[in-house]
Amino acid sequence: MRNVGFRIKENFERLEEDVIRGFQNIPTPNIGDVMGRQWAMHHSIKPVNHPGIHIVGSAFTVRTHPSDNLLVHKAMDLAKPGDIIVIDACGDMGNAILGELMCHYAKVKGIAGYIVDGPVRDLKGIADMGFPVFARGGTPRGPYKEGPGEINTTISCGNVPVSPGDIVVADDDGVIIIPKEDVTAVAKDAKELAAKEVEIVKSIYDGTWDRTWVDEVLQKKGCLVFE
Ligand SMILES: O=C([O-])CC(=O)C(=O)O
Numbered sequence: 001m002r003n004v005g006f007r008i009k010e011n012f013e014r015l016e017e018d019v020i021r022g023f024q025n026i027p028t029p030n031i032g033d034v035m036g037r038q039w040a041m042h043h044s045i046k047p048v049n050h051p052g053i054h055i056v057g058s059a060f061t062v063r064t065h066p067s068d069n070l071l072v073h074k075a076m077d078l079a080k081p082g083d084i085i086v087i088d089a090c091g092d093m094g095n096a097i098l099g100e101l102m103c104h105y106a107k108v109k110g111i112a113g114y115i116v117d118g119p120v121r122d123l124k125g126i127a128d129m130g131f132p133v134f135a136r137g138g139t140p141r142g143p144y145k146e147g148p149g150e151i152n153t154t155i156s157c158g159n160v161p162v163s164p165g166d167i168v169v170a171d172d173d174g175v176i177i178i179p180k181e182d183v184t185a186v187a188k189d190a191k192e193l194a195a196k197e198v199e200i201v202k203s204i205y206d207g208t209w210d211r212t213w214v215d216e217v218l219q220k221k222g223c224l225v226f227e
């Protein structure tokens, strides 16, 4: 029996630390742009409390029943330092999937953050402790603790598939997933794009930013320009 819908995979292969660290200073828009503008979660999954945050880590995945966090409690005990717990709660806004107690515990365990496709609660407590939480919003209505759910199977979070060990990068703009087999190429391309944007900013201020492409595209598309 495979117990589909109620099963726990305790471990998975994580990428090397220096590979994960390679994304540390890269903004999520640069990563998304080199991935065909795909792989960004739905915009409503955003930081609940702390502007200026930027986290990177291995995805530790959880699928929960939309009103229930039994499997999230188990995930906190199984996750390794540096992991980011990514929770598919179906985008349902009925019940908070976690709160400040679970953030304190995650912080003590070295977990890097939570991404929740659903709501959380205790927003002030979470803000005061500064633990990174990305979610669809807040509600005081609490979670049940009955299951079912799954740990470390492929989930959907914010309309993006997430498998255990994929890289999660999350900042003020939202959350990006990089499938683990694409990590090296994406890191290289995103770093190059981030450096190019630094050069573009310089060229904006010294008046050399090349604007010719705008008219080229408009002309090619057949746009009528008139006075
Ligand atoms: O009741 C729960 O499991 C969630 C919660 O509020 C907390 O972690 O503080």
Ligand SMILES: [Mg+2]
Binding pocket: 099, 100, 101, 121, 122
């Ligand atoms: Mg609470």
